[in-house]
Amino acid sequence: MAKWTTAEIPDQTGRVAVVTGANTGLGYETAAALAQRGAHVVLAVRNLDKGTEACNRISRAHPNARVSLQELDLTSLNSIRAAAEQLRAEHARIDLLINNAGVMYPPKSTTADGFELQFGTNHLGHFAFTGLLLERLLPVPGSRVVTVSSIGHRIRADIHFDDLQWQHRYNRVEAYGQSKLANLLFTYELQRRLAGRGTTIAVAAHPGGSNTELMRHLPRWAAIAYPAMAPLFQDAAMGALPTLRAAGDPQVRGGQYFGPGGFAQTRGYPTVVESSRKSHDAERQRRLWKVSEELTGVVYPL
Template structure:
């Protein structure tokens, strides 16, 4: 296995493993689902739009004969939808090997989720927090199971957890709200890993980021960012952007609490390597406070 140019050819045999991937109908999620299915995993595409999910599954099935694919409706901006999806998955699945918290929104205009959360925090962090908590007991007994949550270099941009105005009701910054949500993804991963380790569980929590990838995530970005995302010398393909996630999910050498991203220029592109997150992301007191607030807001309690 190459350590400097880890790619999808390095993915171990995934037969017998079940992966649930949020936002798997496009971009990074689609590439992740495609690669895991090609290596034998059963894959659940958890998506907001069922028709787009079915189209994505059909594309994978055409390229990967015999792929075991399921489409599950999931709207991360609705706790009712998250609970319904978790109930359906729990009814279908005795075990889950991989939960890949991939879906997300970026730089949205000021708006709220069905439950009144700021859209970026509600979708990127609180939705995945709730889903993970509701599915975790299907992972705890499974040797080698992993929760992989996507963060971003954006966790460094104007980023802190604004406990005094968590939902950005007093003022709103698209960039600041996105940075907060991506910082929350990392803090969630680190606190979850600590809880899993303390419980002696065989499951681990890992984070990843794609660098600068050309995906639909940039739809609300400024025009110059959209332009840059179309330039191959600036932004990498969704396939390359998915590699940090795939390494975090499948590399047997990965340990809990690690963070993976592109190893090239400023972590914007390149093959996946261990990455360092901000000093702020490792603040355990803030991690624990965020966890408590997230449990309160979602009314989801974790089994660890």
């Protein structure tokens, strides 16, 4: 299928999809497309005002859409636990959990729990959120956990187990790379643990080069170079397609990774792509999983 688009998403009526960071950019486009296809979409967002505006935009564009709002701050384990508890109370089943929210290249800062902001938000926050909701996905045939990674998982990226929180030094590009590599290690290890259950799968995706709010923290050198690089980037609607294919294509298998099929995976229609050698390192996967359970206090029911 050379040009997979949202038209290929099967009817989602009766399905519940939770999308983190759904008030803008890739998350908004993902939520809107799933709602258009009939899913009850929960926009899990930190800013409720922006979330309400996003819900209204979807409802105006698709009057029959079912959308609701859930407050979620991935920089706070207390907020994550409260959000998961509320979602479990309101939904007997969850068909899709899309871990989309993220931060990229911020100045050095920490979450409410003292984690480096990118690692804490992009990986640990989603690790905890997924673990706390998994019991609502496991009984549901065809349920999926889709986690959004990045081309950045290849750029100066490793898991710095000796300094996961960048307390001794900080490089925003390397820290982002660590968090996005962690997204893939998490996906592959989760899939290994889910294998054999026959209901839930774990899949990953990346948007290529997408022009979204993530760009607001670009280092100065990158901001200067951005105008020359702009032709490599695509809009958020195209950038969301790999995530939507991972979530909606009936042919998807657990452990697959979707990204744009064009030049250097920066743009184009979604297809299965390869991730880095490090992302497939089983020892890194297991070690990161163990550390993540210890740091978050969330142990998966697997």
